[in-house]
Amino acid sequence: MLDVGGGPGYFREAFGRAGARYVSVDSDLGELSARGRPEPGTVMGSGMALPIRDEAVDVCYSSNVLEHVPDPWAMAEEMLRVTRPGGVVFLSFTVWLSPWGGHETAPWHYLGGEAAARRYASRHGHDPKNRYGTSLFPVSVSDALLWARHTPNGELLEAFPRYHPWWARGVVRVPGLRELATWNLAVVLRRR
Ligand SMILES: C[S@@+](CC[C@H](N)C(=O)[O-])C[C@H]1O[C@@H](n2cnc3c(N)ncnc32)[C@H](O)[C@@H]1O
Numbered sequence: 001m002l003d004v005g006g007g008p009g010y011f012r013e014a015f016g017r018a019g020a021r022y023v024s025v026d027s028d029l030g031e032l033s034a035r036g037r038p039e040p041g042t043v044m045g046s047g048m049a050l051p052i053r054d055e056a057v058d059v060c061y062s063s064n065v066l067e068h069v070p071d072p073w074a075m076a077e078e079m080l081r082v083t084r085p086g087g088v089v090f091l092s093f094t095v096w097l098s099p100w101g102g103h104e105t106a107p108w109h110y111l112g113g114e115a116a117a118r119r120y121a122s123r124h125g126h127d128p129k130n131r132y133g134t135s136l137f138p139v140s141v142s143d144a145l146l147w148a149r150h151t152p153n154g155e156l157l158e159a160f161p162r163y164h165p166w167w168a169r170g171v172v173r174v175p176g177l178r179e180l181a182t183w184n185l186a187v188v189l190r191r192r
Helices: 012-017 072-081 113-124 141-150 166-173 177-181
Strands: 002-004 023-026 042-044 057-063 083-094 154-161 184-191
Touching (some): 057 072, 072 083, 141 154, 141 177, 141 184, 154 166, 166 177
Parallel strands (some): 002 023, 002 057, 057 083
């Protein structure tokens, strides 16, 4: 399986315990080496142009990365490309209009991402790590569902709030409310 934006491999052990051969890709050398020397099977590259051949993995996974790339749907399509037909893509991201959408600039992102970043910089004396327009982008539930329902390369299996209990899963079906209340959307597709 491939973990896109996996940093130093936070999920390596869990996938290994489940019997997977784990490979991760990340674009940032600092993140890749956050736990010391990167493990074998760690690749430096962008999720938007994965340095992986077509149909190479059974599972392509990405946790909380989509909102950090300027073209999230290019990354999502790349994840489908490297997955073999019948394989599974899982991706999750923090929804922009959720209370944590602005990351460390929240809740001021409700006044706009630029304004929130400026406010953070004036308070802390430096830019936020997740800088709107550079390393943080507004991704919505609606756009994710639109992509997942219409991509010719995958079939949407599930879309649900990643961290909510089962009884709150239906929130993703309510336009408007879902942008505020989903917090983190998980989308699962089968590669066609
Ligand atoms: C919030 S962290 C998530 C780390 C891990 N997936 C998790 O859920 O704990 C975002 C990660 O995405 C990586 N990232 C950002 N832009 C990327 C890109 N274009 N391609 C691959 N990884 C990227 C960052 O370097 C960072 O490791």
